[in-house]
Amino acid sequence: MTRRGWWLVVCNFLIPGSAQALAGNRRLAKIGLGATLVMWVLVIIGIVSALLWRTTLLKVVLADFSFFGLFRISSPVLLLIGLALFAYLVLWVVLTVDTLRLVRLIKTGPTARFGIALLSIVLLVLSGTFTAGAASRVFSLHGGLASIFQASAPMAKPSDGYYNILLLGADSGSGRDSMRFDSISVVSVNADTGQVTITGIPRDLEGFPFSADSPMRQFYPDLHTGHGDPTCGWTAAINQLNTELEVCRDGNAIYPDAEKNGSTPGVEATKDAAEGLLGIDIPYYAFIDMAGFADLVDALGGVDITVTERLPEGGGPKYEGQPTDEWATGWIEKGKQHMDGNTAQWYARSRKTTSDWDRMKRQRQLQEAILKQFTPVTVLSRFQEIMSAGEHLVKTDIPKSMLSGFADLAIKAKEHKITTIELTPQENNIDQTSPDIDAVHALVHDALHPASESPSPKG
Secondary structure: OHHHHHHHHHHHHHOOOHHHHHHOOHHHHHHHHHHHHHHHHHHHHHHHHHHHOHHHHHHHHHOOEEEOOOEEEOOHHHHHHHHHHHHHHHHHHHHHHHHHHHHOHHHOOHHHHHHHHHHHHHHHHHHHHHHHHHHHHHHHHHHHHHHHOEOOOOOOOOEOOEEEEEEEEEOOOOOOOOOOEEEEEEEEEEOOOOOEEEEEEOOOOOOOOOOOOOHHHHOOOOOOOOOOOHHHOOOOOHHHHHHHHHHHOOHHHHOOOOOOOOOOHHHHHHHHHHHHHHOOOOOEEEEEEHHHHHHHHHHOOOEEEEEOOOEEEOOOOOOOOOOHHHHOOEEEOOEEEEEOHHHHHHHHHOOOOOOHHHHHHHHHHHHHHHHHHOOHHHHHHOHHHHHHHHHHHEEEOOEHHHHHHHHHHHHHHOOOOOEEEEOOHHHHOOOOOOOOHHHHHHHHHHHHOOOOOOOOOOO
16 A cells, blocks of 8 residues: 555656546546646647747737737737646645545554655645746736737838837836937847847937938928927937927827837837937837836846946035035946946946946846846746836837737847947947938948848838
């Protein structure tokens, strides 16, 4: 009976349902063995599909279901996977308890009695923790995708071989009195190779045109010169567009479909400005609130950054000439550092002792460091933290239907070094009040289509 007990417990762990087939309820055995067989078949199919047909698998798993337009179910396959894992966990618990009944501990040896019971509990905890963790990750992914990405937004085709996404950082964290687009860049992903190019646009850049089809052309047919009302911002800078559309103009009348498409008038105006400035089509945006930026860095386990100069933390001096030590709440020291979220946020924000150009470089450095942290191991081990941070951090109008293709490109992107373009006087001799638009178009075009490639830039 002792040997029998050990074998039943081990069999139940390796092949749930086998213990019942050997010594118990045959009906329960059929349910357990049938569920185990189905689960293993699905796992094998999933692994093979991930290796051979990854894009198709992602499309099936992430696809929404609509019943004649009456109601929509977000990613039903993903939801069913989570429910199946949870149901299998419950079945495993039932089979383990029933296996202990079949063992008849009272008839085993005194020492084995305790050992068999302990082994059953340990194996159940191990299997249950793994299955429950997998189910929890699936449910987190289902909820996160539904809350972040647009379910019904139209898919855009690559423009001149690239997917272009406007990346906006709004700094509403501690020490700031408003939300502004303090970080503006465009991420261009090659639709074939996954090569990523990030173009940084200074927040104070003026004298830019809007795209040819932009409704802002009715106010600024040539270049953006600012609204003239101090409440709309004190300059004609590109980061003042959000305030202009919210405060001084009827943004909803200018961009009536913005909210319906998961955007805002201020975002759409900035998108049109970036299109006119760079000479490329930008169908999508991703908005990152720096107030929640720290959560994402912490969710990734921190980032590794080499700091080249000592930087202060804090909201800045209260009066001109105030010594740094009187207002700095802390310091980021030179050298290699593994930054947590709070430190990384200040590293991206700090500019009181440096220039906006320096801050742009640091923000790009952080973007690259964060992308490097998105490894399979990090994502799997910190999945729920990353999804939770993403739900509160990111707003975007990227449709969920494009995620399968983007996932493939993200894997390809790991093979290439990220290219950066900074539209600054120091890097590319770009004047911040009267930029040479033709020169900017040529700069971006040459970076995206080097040497042998020659598609014509937009506009």
